[in-house]
Structures are given as structure tokens and as C-alpha cells.
Amino acid sequence: MTRVRVAAPTRQSRVISSGRPAPHGGRRASGEDDAAQVYLRSLLRSQLRLALVIALGFLLIAGLFSLVGWVPWLRGLSILGVPFAWILLGAGLFPVILLSAVLYTRQAQRNEERYRDLTEER
Amino acid sequence: MNAPLALGAILLVAAATVLIGFHGLRISRTTSDFYVASRTVQPWWNASAIGGEYLSAASFLGVAGLVFLNGRDALWYPVGYTAGYLMLLLFVAAPLRRSGAYTVPDFAQARLGSLLARRLTSLIVVLVGCLYIVPQLHGAALTVSIMTGLPPWAGSGTVAVIVTLAVVAGGMRSMTFVQAFQFWLKLAALAVPTLFMVFSVQGLHPASAPLAVETTAASGALGTYQNVSLFLALLLGTLGLPHVLVRFYTNPDGPTARKTTVLVLGLLSMFYLLPVVLGYLARVYVPGIVTGTQPDAVVLLLPHALVPGPVGDLLTALVVAGAFAAFLSTTSGLVVSVAGVLSQDALGGGVKGFRWAAVLAMLVPFLVSVPTQSPALAGSVGQVFAFTASTLCPVLVLGIWWPRLSTAGAVAGMLAGGLGCGGAMVATAVLGAAAPVWVSQPAAWSVPLAFAVMIGVSWATPRSIPADAWRTLRRLHAPERR
Numbered sequence: 001m002t003r004v005r006v007a008a009p010t011r012q013s014r015v016i017s018s019g020r021p022a023p024h025g026g027r028r029a030s031g032e033d034d035a036a037q038v039y040l041r042s043l044l045r046s047q048l049r050l051a052l053v054i055a056l057g058f059l060l061i062a063g064l065f066s067l068v069g070w071v072p073w074l075r076g077l078s079i080l081g082v083p084f085a086w087i088l089l090g091a092g093l094f095p096v097i098l099l100s101a102v103l104y105t106r107q108a109q110r111n112e113e114r115y116r117d118l119t120e121e122r
Numbered sequence: 123m124n125a126p127l128a129l130g131a132i133l134l135v136a137a138a139t140v141l142i143g144f145h146g147l148r149i150s151r152t153t154s155d156f157y158v159a160s161r162t163v164q165p166w167w168n169a170s171a172i173g174g175e176y177l178s179a180a181s182f183l184g185v186a187g188l189v190f191l192n193g194r195d196a197l198w199y200p201v202g203y204t205a206g207y208l209m210l211l212l213f214v215a216a217p218l219r220r221s222g223a224y225t226v227p228d229f230a231q232a233r234l235g236s237l238l239a240r241r242l243t244s245l246i247v248v249l250v251g252c253l254y255i256v257p258q259l260h261g262a263a264l265t266v267s268i269m270t271g272l273p274p275w276a277g278s279g280t281v282a283v284i285v286t287l288a289v290v291a292g293g294m295r296s297m298t299f300v301q302a303f304q305f306w307l308k309l310a311a312l313a314v315p316t317l318f319m320v321f322s323v324q325g326l327h328p329a330s331a332p333l334a335v336e337t338t339a340a341s342g343a344l345g346t347y348q349n350v351s352l353f354l355a356l357l358l359g360t361l362g363l364p365h366v367l368v369r370f371y372t373n374p375d376g377p378t379a380r381k382t383t384v385l386v387l388g389l390l391s392m393f394y395l396l397p398v399v400l401g402y403l404a405r406v407y408v409p410g411i412v413t414g415t416q417p418d419a420v421v422l423l424l425p426h427a428l429v430p431g432p433v434g435d436l437l438t439a440l441v442v443a444g445a446f447a448a449f450l451s452t453t454s455g456l457v458v459s460v461a462g463v464l465s466q467d468a469l470g471g472g473v474k475g476f477r478w479a480a481v482l483a484m485l486v487p488f489l490v491s492v493p494t495q496s497p498a499l500a501g502s503v504g505q506v507f508a509f510t511a512s513t514l515c516p517v518l519v520l521g522i523w524w525p526r527l528s529t530a531g532a533v534a535g536m537l538a539g540g541l542g543c544g545g546a547m548v549a550t551a552v553l554g555a556a557a558p559v560w561v562s563q564p565a566a567w568s569v570p571l572a573f574a575v576m577i578g579v580s581w582a583t584p585r586s587i588p589a590d591a592w593r594t595l596r597r598l599h600a601p602e603r604r
Contacts, residue, residue, distance in 0.1 A: 101384045
């Protein structure tokens with residue numbers, strides 16, 4: 001991914017927006033504004049990357065699980081009379097979903113922590 | 123079938139709903155209470171309430187019915203319903219809460235600064251809400267007519283009256299309590315009978331060999347397309363469901379919104395195991411339990427088929443109570459969110475506007491539901507998911523993550539996805555079983571179409587990118603101050 005530096009629109013600080021003010025909105029020198037913008041961009045990018053990685057990982061596992069039905073020697077497998085492919089799809093994916101959710105929440109919180117450290121030291 | 127027992131169960135659930143709803147009346151006083159419970163609902167309450175609201179007729183009756191009917195392919199429904207919440211957590215939950223808006227149209231207006239975008243989103247929310255309420259009422263009609271022999275409209279009418287009363291009286295605050303209660307009722311109402319049935323089949327000989335349940339209704343490339351399209355619709359459709367989104371505004375802040383979503387995922391994972399087990403039991407042990415026309419009745423008829431006698435009667439009554447909780451909670455959640463949008467955009471807001479909007483939001487779907495019927499509840503609800511995935515999902519995801527989204531792009535994308543998917547839904551309704559699979563399962567092409575149009579038109583119209591896009595994104599993503 002190439003990093004494209006885009007300066008914040010200068011009008012931004014003059015726009016009066018409804019709702020509560022952004023943590024770092026308002027008036028400040030343009031140098032600080034640029035820095036805040038860079039931090040925000042990097043937060044946005046790391047959160048999006050995290051979300052996409054987790055989503056794709058889950059889809060990959062779901063896809064693998066669904067393939068089990070097509071593998072001949074696994075087709076015949078059953079546990080307590082219930083076909084293995086059913087157990088995998090009907091019960092096995094739920095723990096995967098939960099694990100993905102917990103992993104995501106922890107990492108997302110960490111990303112926000114880092115952003116806060118960067119911006120609140122000033 | 124024991125009609126008085128089933129009727130008693132229905133009345134009990136109805137009475138509990140109204141009582142808890144009126145209890146909420148005493149503590150909801152302000153407009154904010156009505157719309158978003160003043161944003162003071164704690165994660166556990168909120169997670170139970172979200173679960174209660176989300177587990178609709180389609181989950182309670184429909185999933186087991188489809189597992190019974192279609193076998194392993196139908197397992198994508200429970201998995202998709204749950205995984206949709208994972209997508210919600212990943213892409214929407216915390217930023218949406220921080221946006222500080224009441225409803226999805228509020229979000230669209232805050233992000234895009236356009237009244238046109240707001241109106242279009244409102245229209246879609248109202249449409250989705252009504253489309254989603256109708257199958258709930260069909261479920262109620264089916265349950266009452268099968269269990270008590272009363273005419274079908276008695277079931278949907280009961281739901282309509284109770285929901286109107288509860289919502290008009292208490293708004294969102296009281297609905298939170300009602301729905302949290304109804305989640306646990308639904309869980310118990312499936313868990314207890316499932317345990318009984320699992321034990322009672324231990325001595326039974328399977329009517330069909332276990333491996334026979336492997337066979338799937340559709341196979342080959344068409345079957346794969348159908349599964350992929352359905353899974354996509356369920357994954358991304360949850361992101362746009364108005365009654366689910368409106369709940370996120372009741373969290374105090376972004377991290378709480380995330381915590382709530384993780385809790386909801388735990389609750390849903392627990393619940394969705396049950397209809398899968400029930401569908402499997404029906405398929406293996408009583409393959410003749412219902413004819414192909416009403417697979418949704420499986421859950422209602424199974425307890426009596428596997429556990430005869432008075433115990434079976436009691437279990438059936440429990441299932442009926444759970445089913446009614448499902449109709450009531452989902453319907454009331456939808457009515458609250460539709461009424462919120464209607465009253466703000468058309469009736470001038472305020473508590474009075476909200477009440478009138480709630481009456482309207484219940485009456486119209488009821489009138490639609492009486493002369494029609496859903497062939498399979500999970501199927502009809504799946505189509506609504508496809509529609510939200512093609513309209514509200516792209517505008518939320520791109521609005522939250524893409525600073526270059528332009529107002530023209532958002533409007534064009536919603537129109538393209540909405541018309542494409544909506545057209546396919548109408549065509550499916552007209553053609554019935556003759557509809558080709560790419561028409562009956564449109565999500566696989568209509569969702570990419572909506573995203574592509576939204577992105578393409580945004581690139582072509584850089585002038586209609588909101589000037590304060592970055593400022594809004596900062597509000598969505600920057601963590602709260604300590």
C-alpha cells in the first residue's frame with residue numbers, strides 16, 4: 001500500500017459541525033493539524049486492516065469447514081452417530097466466531113490506546 | 123394437541139410483556155428515553171436485549187424447519203445469522219456508537235450532510251422494517267392456527283395489539299427490559315425441550331440412516347452459488363438491520379458497544395445450537411413430521427412426536443411461549459426503529475409523533491400479512507437480509523471507513539443495490555418456484571453492484587465529497603477521552 005500524504009483541508013477548522021466537538025478539532029497551528037491528521041489516518045488504516053484480516057480469516061476457516069463434506073474419507077466419519085460434517089458446520093464454527101470477536105476487540109482497543117498515547121501527550 | 127395449554131402459554135407471555143412494558147412507562151419520561159433509553163443501558167442488559175430482539179420467528183421456527191427440509195445446506199443460516207454480528211463488530215459497532223446519531227438516517231445525514239441521502243435512507247429503513255415484520259406476523263398466524271385451531275389472523279392480530287400497546291406506552295426504555303426477558307425465555311423454551319428430546323431418542327431407532335441426512339437439496343455449481351449468496355446476505359445484512367443498529371446507540375460509549383457485541387455473539391452461539399439439534403432430530407427420527415409446505419411447524423410439532431403424554435404437552439406449551447416471545451420481541455424492536463425514523467422524518471418528532479408512527483408501523487404490515495403467507499420463514503427473512511446488505515450495509519461501511527465517499531456516490535449506490543435486489547425480490551414473488559437461482563438469491567451480485575456503484579460514482583464526483591468528511595471520521599474513530 002502506498003502512503004499518500006494529503007494535507008487536511010484548511011476549511012476544516014472553520015466548519016461548525018453539530019454534535020459534540022471532535023477530541024482534537026478546533027483551532028490549532030497547521031503543523032499540529034497535519035500531525036493529528038497523520039495519526040488519525042494511521043489509526044483508521046490499522047483498524048480497517050485488523051477488521052479485514054479477521055473477516056478474511058473467518059471466511060477462510062468457514063470455507064475449509066464446508067469443504068469437509070466433499071472429502072470422501074471424512075464424509076463417512078461420524079461421532080455418536082452424528083455425521084462429522086454436520087458437527088463441524090453446525091457447532092464448530094461458533095467457537096471460531098467467538099475467538100475472532102475476542103481477538104479483534106483486544107487488538108482494536110490496543111490500536112486506540114496507541115492513538116491516545118500519541119495524541120494526548122501533547 | 124392440547125389447545126388450552128398452548129393458549130395459556132400465549133396469554134402468559136403476552137401478560138408478562140405488557141406488565142414489564144408498563145413498568146417501563148413509569149421510568150421513561152423524556153424523548154431520549156423513548157428513542158434510545160437515554161443511552162444508559164449496561165452491556166449485559168443490552169446484550170440480552172439485542173439477542174431477544176434479533177432471534178425472530180425465522181431463528182426460532184425457521185432454522186430448524188430448513189435444517190429438516192434441506193439438510194446440511196441449511197446450516198449456513200444459523201452460522202450466517204451469528205457471523206453477521208461478527209461483521210457488525212468488525213466494521214460498524216464502535217464507530218457507529220461514537221457517531222452520536224439516533225437512527226441510520228441520522229448517521230447518513232451527519233456523515234454526508236445531505237437531506238436527500240437522509241430521506242433515501244429513511245425510506246429504506248421503513249421498507250426493511252415492514253418487510254421484516256410481515257414474516258413475524260406470518261409466524262404468529264401459523265403458530266396459533268396449528269396449536270389452537272383459531273383462524274390465522276388471531277395470532278398476528280394478538281401480536282400487533284400487544285406490540286402497539288407496549289411500544290406506545292414505554293418506548294425504547296421499557297422495550298429493553300422486555301426484550302432481555304424474552305431472550306432468556308426463548309433460550310429456555312428451546313433448551314429444555316431439546317434436552318428432553320435428546321434423552322428420549324436414545325432408545326429410538328433412527329427412521330433414516332444418519333448418513334442419509336447428508337444429502338443436500340441443491341448440488342453442483344448452482345447449489346454452491348446459492349450457499350455463497352445466502353451466506354453473503356446474512357453476513358452483511360445484519361450490518362444494516364435498523365432494529366439492531368438502533369440498539370447500538372443505547373451503549374454509553376464505543377468500547378461498551380464492542381463489549382456488548384462480543385456478549386451478543388456468545389448468547390447467539392449458545393442459542394443457535396438448539397434449532398440445529400431440533401432440525402437434525404426431526405430429520406433423522408420423524409422424517410414425516412410435516413409435509414414440505416410448512417417446514418416451520420417442525421419445532422412446534424416435534425416435542426409431542428418424540429415425548430408423548432402430558433410431558434410432551436408441557437414441552438409444547440413451552441415452545442409455543444418461546445415462539446410468541448420471538449414474534450413479540452422482534453416485531454416490537456422493528457416497530458420502535460421504524461417509528462423512530464417515521465416520526466423524525468414525517469411526523470415532527472417528539473413523543474406524540476413517535477406514538478402515532480408506532481401505530482402506523484404496526485398497522486400496515488399487519489394488513490399486508492393477513493391475505494399473504496410466507497412459504498418458509500427463514501427464506502423470507504433471508505431476502506430482507508439481502509436487501510439491507512445491498513443498501514444500508516455499503517453506505518455504513520464506506521461511510522465509516524472511506525473518506526472519499528461522496529453524497530452522489532452514496533445515493534447512486536443505494537439506488538442501484540435497492541432497485542437490483544428489490545427487483546429480484548419482486549420477480550421471485552411473481553415467478554415463485556420457477557425463479558432462477560440468481561433471482562431468488564440476489565445478494566451475490568447485488569451487494570458487489572451497490573459497492574461498485576458507490577465507489578465508482580464517488581470517484582467521478584469528487585466535488586460532492588462532504589467538506590467535513592475527515593472531521594466526521596475523527597469523531598467516529600478517535601477513542602473517547604479518559
